[in-house]
Amino acid sequence: MAIAEAGLERPNWLARWTQEHLRVLFFSLGKLARAPMAAALTALVIGIALALPAGLFVAVRNLSTVGYSWQESLQISLFLKDSVSDERGKALAREIGAETGVARATYISREQALAEFRELSGFGEALDLLKDNPLPPVIAVTPARGQTKAEVRSLLARLSQRPEVDLAKLDQQWLERLYAVLSIAEHAVGIIALLLGLAVMVIIGNTIRLDIEARREEIEVMKLIGAPHSFVRRPFLYSGVWFGLGGGLLAWGLVALATHLLDAPTAQLAALYDSTYRIAGLSLSDGLALVAAGIVLGWSGAFATVTHRLAQIEPR
């Protein structure tokens, strides 16, 4: 008789652990496969919730890249006093060009400035009405690459101290505004990511909760025959991980699709500004981080819900 058979040896914990996780892995996948539409919808909702902050992140990063490339074409304009001669101006430009922190300094004489203005502004005829050339000589200073904002600022202060200089101007206010906006956007991405991360946990938690309610009797039976919490909990945690994984992959796909769709229009826009700038999507490591975030959120959403609900379900 079966009952008289000798007791069995349990495999070691590693073998038990591996076997149990493999079992739950296939069990949870099978469960998803039995209700593919419901699972796909849940993953889609999670995917959209994750794609929003990821998309914003990509947008902000692209904008700051563009801003940074503009900063490199930044110039300090030194308007010289009228009393400064052409020779002195050229010599001054050479002097400044040799200073540290300066990439290039070009002297633009009053005549050159006038000719340029006549050519580019479209007000050439109006200038003919003036007796004198109203434009001062200018030295255009390009700061060296990789200078910080503070360094550029101190260079500006230094140059404006020179006796020949009437006015030194760094037209960077708009750039500072852009950076301020970008910094707000970066914080906003963080906050939105936090909120939508919570939303993902709630979505997954709610899905798992419905699943738990549907399987309440099964859970009771399992507890009756001595299943520990970890055993009952495991399939639900796997479900959460699958939802998170699916959602993360979908979010990656959505962001990739959006960047692909925006690629041609951006290239066109950049071409209008004589730039070869191309929009940058999520890198491999960004994408993997997105998927990992999905998995972590899925797991923790499931864990919080299951732990909370299982304590309430006791066999009658």
Added chain:
Amino acid sequence: MTDLIRFDRVSYRYPGGQDVLADVSFAIAQGEMAYITGPSGAGKTTVLRLIAALCRATRGQIVVMGQNLSTLKPRHVPAFRQRLGLVFQNFNLLYDRTVFDNVALPLVIRGYAHADIGRRVRAALDAVGLLGKEKVLPLTLSGGEQQRVGIARAIVTKPALILADEPTGNLDPEMALEVMRGFARFNEVGVTVLVATHAIDLIEAVPRRIIHLEQGRITDKHPLAASKLKEAASHGHR
């Protein structure tokens, strides 16, 4: 140690305040088979629930398989329950899983190797005469067969103690007798069996010691078959 179960002046009161068991003391020896009888609401199920650590005694001591249940920590309850075989009136099977998976569940919980589980499950199904039904879903089986699946699940781990709560309540007489004989057979190979029932005819067919409860107390009275109730009433027995 010969007492597998010992109740020492045990009382149980529902959280609402109603007394279910009052001052109940008894012992079941290792290898014994006994019935708990009594009218509905007498506390039969509560006795089994207390033994299985599904609820805790309000007063008194319960020792099961050497474990004092009043000192059993909640996180050790699952491990304790794994040492019991439980059989229920409503079978408590998982209806979306095959017979094999149902019976295998206690072994899966313990983490036995696949090959061993297969062997054990088939042995247990063989013991209850359901060897050919491994791949079937429980709902396609008759009530008697479903209960035998439940019994196979209870014995698959070879527990030292089987608790059965009205195991024949949903079965026809023939099936019920077969199930009760099955418990007697397990008992013959050394398993301690405690059955809560009010099926007097079955007790008469498979006679064992009787613990009779009335209104939460153990009495010397014995349960009566329906056919004898009238007679007893005229003698002032009840």
